[in-house]
Amino acid sequence: xxxxxxxxxxxxxxxxxxxxxxxxxxxxxxxxxxxxxxxxxxxxxxxxxxxxxxxxxxxxxxxxxxxxxxxxxxxxxxxxxxxxxxxxxxxxxxxxxxxxxxxxxxxxxxxxxxxxxxxxxxxxxxxxxxxxxxxxxxxxxxxxxxxxxxxxxxxxxxxxxxxxxxxxxxxxxxxxxxxxxxxxxxxxxxxxxxxxxxxxxxxxxxxxxxxxxxxxxxxxxxxxxxxxxxxxxxxxxxxxxxxxxxxxxxxxxxxxxxxxxxxxxxxxxxxxxxxxxxxxxxxxxxxxxxxxxxxxxxxxxxxxxxxxxxxxxxxxxxxxxxxxxxxxxxxxxxxxxx
Amino acid sequence: xxxxxxxxxxxxxxxxxxxxxxxxxxxxxxxxxxxxxxxxxxxxxxxxxxxxxxxxxxxxxxxxxxxxxxxxxxxxxxxxxxxxxxxxxxxxxxxxxxxxxxxxxxxxxxxxxxxxxxxxxxxxxxxxxxxxxxxxxxxxxxxxxxxxxxxxxxxxxxxxxxxxxxxxxxxxxxxxxxxxxxxxxxxxxxxxxxxxxxxxxxxxxxxxxxxxxxxxxxxxxxxxxxxxxxxxxxxxxxxxxxxxxxxxxxxxxxxxx
Numbered sequence: 173x174x175x176x177x178x179x180x181x182x183x184x185x186x187x188x189x190x191x192x193x194x195x196x197x198x199x200x201x202x203x204x205x206x207x208x209x210x211x212x213x214x215x216x217x218x219x220x221x222x223x224x225x226x227x228x229x230x231x232x233x234x235x236x237x238x239x240x241x242x243x244x245x246x247x248x249x250x251x252x253x254x255x256x257x258x259x260x261x262x263x264x265x266x267x268x269x270x271x272x273x274x275x276x277x278x279x280x281x282x283x284x285x286x287x288x289x290x291x292x293x294x295x296x297x298x299x300x301x302x303x304x305x306x307x308x309x310x311x312x313x314x315x316x317x318x319x320x321x322x323x324x325x326x327x328x329x330x331x332x333x334x335x336x337x338x339x340x341x342x343x344x345x346x347x348x349x350x351x352x353x354x355x356x357x358x359x360x361x362x363x364x365x366x367x368x369x370x371x372x373x374x375x376x377x378x379x380x381x382x383x384x385x386x387x388x389x390x391x392x393x394x395x396x397x398x399x400x401x402x403x404x405x406x407x408x409x410x411x412x413x414x415x416x417x418x419x420x421x422x423x424x425x426x427x428x429x430x431x432x433x434x435x436x437x438x439x440x441x442x443x444x445x446x447x448x449x450x451x452x453x454x455x456x457x458x459x460x461x462x463x464x465x466x467x468x469x470x471x472x473x474x475x476x477x478x479x480x481x482x483x484x485x486x487x488x489x490x491x492x493x494x495x496x497x498x499x500x501x502x503x504x505x506x507x508x509x510x
Numbered sequence: 511x512x513x514x515x516x517x518x519x520x521x522x523x524x525x526x527x528x529x530x531x532x533x534x535x536x537x538x539x540x541x542x543x544x545x546x547x548x549x550x551x552x553x554x555x556x557x558x559x560x561x562x563x564x565x566x567x568x569x570x571x572x573x574x575x576x577x578x579x580x581x582x583x584x585x586x587x588x589x590x591x592x593x594x595x596x597x598x599x600x601x602x603x604x605x606x607x608x609x610x611x612x613x614x615x616x617x618x619x620x621x622x623x624x625x626x627x628x629x630x631x632x633x634x635x636x637x638x639x640x641x642x643x644x645x646x647x648x649x650x651x652x653x654x655x656x657x658x659x660x661x662x663x664x665x666x667x668x669x670x671x672x673x674x675x676x677x678x679x680x681x682x683x684x685x686x687x688x689x690x691x692x693x694x695x696x697x698x699x700x701x702x703x704x705x706x707x708x709x710x711x712x713x714x715x716x717x718x719x720x721x722x723x724x725x726x727x728x729x730x731x732x733x734x735x736x737x738x739x740x741x742x743x744x745x746x747x748x749x750x751x752x753x754x755x756x757x758x759x760x761x762x763x764x765x766x767x
Contacts, residue, residue, distance in 0.1 A: 255600065385622065391613055395665070396599040398566050403616045403669075404589030448649060450609050451602075 182447040183457060190460040194237060197467045201233025204474045227365070235364025235428060236470035236484070237463045238372035240435055242379070242425035244462020245455060247436030248443075249383055249418045252390035252451035253411065254321055261422040261436035264324065264415070265307035265331030270426040272335045273303020274356050275342040278349040297368070297427040300356075304423035307331055308415070318411045359432035359485025361470050368428045375424040379417045380459060386410050386417075387452025394451050432485050434492025435462050435469075441499060465492075517542040517673050517704035518563055522571035525555075525562045532558045533569070534727045540720070542576075545695050545705040547715035547735070550724035550747055556708040557597060557677050559724065563706070564594050564675050576672060589617035593669035595662060597677040597708075603651030607661050610650055611636055614668030636668035639694055641687075655682040663691070674698065676707040680714065692717055712744065712752065712763035723747055735761065 202225050214221035246261030253259070262268075277299035312318060314327035343350055389410040392400035401407055425432070439462035443454055466484070469491060473484040516539040523536040532555045540546050548556045561567040565580050565588055573580045575592060583591070593614070601610065614636065615629040625633075637643040640660040650658060659682045666674060680688050692714065695705050699719070709715040716735050723731040723743045731743030741754040744763070753766045 255602075388616055388621065392616060394600075394602040394605060395610070395613060396596065396601075398561070398596050399594060399599050401566050401585075402564060402589060402592075402594035402596075403613065404585035404587070405616070406585060444604050448604065448606050448609075450605065 183449050183453055186443070186447050186457055187460060190457070190464050193464050194460070194467065197464065197471060198230075198233050198237065200471055201236075201467065202229050204229070204471055231366045231369050232361055232364050233467060233470065234369045235372065236361040237467045238369060238376055239361065239364075239425040239429040239432065240439075240466025241376050241459045241463035242372060242421040243432065243436035243466065244439035245376070245379055245383060245459040246418050246421040246425070247438075247462065248440045248451070248455045248458035249390070249414055249421070250436070251440050252393065252454070253414050253418070254325065255393060255396075256325075257441065258437075260434075261418065261425075262332075262431070264328040264419065265311045265335060266304035266419060266422045266426065267431050268332045268335035268339065269303040269305070269307020269310075270300040270423065271303070271353075271357060271431065272307075272339045272342070273299040273301075275339045275349065275353055276303075278352055279342050279346040296356075300430075301423045301427035303335075304426050305419055307335055308419040308423075312415070318415055319408060355483060356430040357485075358483040359430035359488070360483050361429050361466075362481070364428055372424055372428060375420060376459070379421040380456065382417050383414070383455045384452075386414055387450075387455060389414065390451040390455075430485060432466065433489040434496070435466050435488055438492045438495055439465060441496070445499065515542050516540060516574070517544075517576060518706070519574040519577075520563060520571060521573075523559070523562055523569055523573065524571055525558050525567055525569040527558060532727050533562060536571070536727075536729050538722065538729055538732060540704065540706055540722075542704050543699060543702045544719040545699050545707070546720040546722055547718035548706065548708045548722045548724060549710075549712060549715045549744065553726075554724040554747075555727040556724055558727075560675050560677050560706065560708055564592060566594065586617055589669070589671075591671050592673045592675065593666045593671035595666035595674070595676040595679055597681065599662065601650050601658055601662060603649065605650050606646070607642060607648055607650060607653070608633065608637070608646040610661060611642075611646075611664045611668050614665040617669060632670055633664075633668050635670075636664040639667055640664040641690065656684055656687065659683055660687065667694075671703075673704045674706070676705070678710065679707055680709065680711060688714060713761070716754070716761040716763060 215225045243261055250259040250261055250263060251257055254263070274296055277296055281295065311324065311327045311331045314330060315323040318324065343353055389400070389405050389407065392403050392405045397407070422436070440454055440458040442461050442465070443449070443457045447457070449457065466488065469487045470484045473482040473487050476482060518540040519538070521537050523533055524531065525533040536559060548559065550556050558567065562569040563573055565573065575583065575588065580588070611633045612625055612629065615625060615632060619625060619629060634643065637646055640663050642657070642660050642664050645653065645657065650661065653661065659679070663679060666676065680691060683691060695707070698705055707718075715721065718735050721733065721735045721740050721744070722729055723740070725747045730747060731740060733740040733743075741761070744754065745752060751766055752763045755762050755764065
């Protein structure tokens with residue numbers, strides 16, 4: 173009876189399907205835009221069409237895929253770390269921190285997210301990233317470290333509310349930035365260029381490897397704090413490191429694409445509803461799922477009202493919300509699990 | 511008792527929960543290759559003592575595990591020698607039984623190396639010993655409370671540690687599985703393992719080799735379960751509201767009405 177019968181085969185199949193879907197969606201992403209498929213057909217001999225496909229559509233699609241991967245990864249880490257299926261990447265205050273950073277940068281420096289100048293974009297992305305990381309540090313400070321999960325969550329809520337209020341105040345004092353701010357808060361992939369893709373790819377790779385290296389802690393934590401400790405896991409150090417991974421992945425995604433809703437929350441749930449796996453093995457799959465989700469949403473946002481486009485954050489919020497409601501309904505029908 | 515055959519030894523152990531002192535200057539030695547049950551009224555500090563002995567709670571005083579001071583062990587070494595089954599610990603609903611029990615092998619696996627054939631064999635043994643092998647592919651959320659307790663027990667057994675500490679391991683188990691648990695513990699002890707369990711069911715606790723009777727954060731008696739002095743200490747801490755009788759060669763604690 174040595175057959176364990178539980179190779180992570182399901183997981184490998186899902187990973188393969190997600191990778192294939194990614195490739196197909198990226199190809200589609202090269203064809204979808206205000207000039208339609210023409211640009212794709214003409215790109216060999218028309219430099220303008222080449223530019224549209226290579227410098228606008230492709231980096232944007234790759235960027236959506238990478239930002240989704242970062243959010244999916246952050247969501248899986250957050251849900252494993254806090255042992256709470258409602259945890260999402262923004263729960264330690266990073267979203268409100270990033271908003272405040274961007275609002276302050278725009279109010280003080282007068283830059284708009286519509287500005288295409290590379291420097292201005294870099295300034296805003298930098299402000300968002302700094303805001304996100306500072307907000308997480310503030311949460312850690314208020315929670316007096318990383319050891320008390322409940323205190324961390326509460327501190328995250330407090331930081332979120334206070335920084336949100338400060339952001340509103342900044343908006344009130346300089347109403348000129350209102351519209352630009354709105355687009356950041358909704359989340360958009362339309363400004364992502366190649367340098368941002370390279371940055372996100374590097375961070376995604378680093379955080380994925382780091383989270384994978386620490387995955388035994390997430391697995392052990394599934395059994396509760398005391399049991400995880402009894403298994404000899406170095407909890408304090410690795411929990412701090414995982415929060416670092418969470419902040420880095422979230423901050424990087426938010427800095428490039430704004431506050432995209434629900435991807436980080438829904439991706440791990442989607443994986444769990446498809447395959448039964450451990451919290452550690454969930455990370456990679458959730459990351460791929462987040463990538464496919466955001467890229468699909470981005471394609472929809474570009475094509476539904478073409479040639480106009482929807483902010484992708486609106487779509488992820490509507491679709492993600494609907495999905496979670498359906499999941500709730502399905503579990504409700506199946507009956508509460510004792 | 512000389513120091514060589516003790517699996518766990520505590521000197522002047524003290525611990526607080528939320529600023530309230532719960533253990534007061536506890537010194538004890540638990541015999542190796544024996545089963546010791548820890549009993550006492552609610553709030554006597556039984557679970558706290560167990561957690562302090564397992565090195566899972568900050569405490570004052572010293573604990574020796576297998577004749578070496580606890581601080582000498584790395585977390586991983588300690589986890590290989592001492593397994594823990596907590597009371598009312600969370601169990602993740604969306605994990606498969608097999609994957610959950612495999613977590614008990616974490617202390618034996620090199621970091622990120624994944625399970626080896628011997629890990630799979632240990633998990634199979636643990637699932638077999640708790641009659642949980644048939645549900646290895648089921649999700650923990652699909653199990654009843656008693657079935658889940660057997661899976662958690664299998665997780666602790668899968669560590670295959672020399673010393674096994676269990677807090678209320680019989681919670682939610684039906685009588686046949688309580689009897690199975692007793693046989694399992696006896697088999698472990700016969701293999702030379704040391705078992706320490708906090709039990710509320712006194713008649714089951716009296717099946718152990720030794721008994722540790724606690725009251726208000728102190729050990730008031732330690733002795734063999736067969737001894738009359740242990741029985742009278744037990745009746746004392748429960749305010750003589752119980753009586754201990756012998757029936758068919760087993761000691762029984764019944765309420766004195």
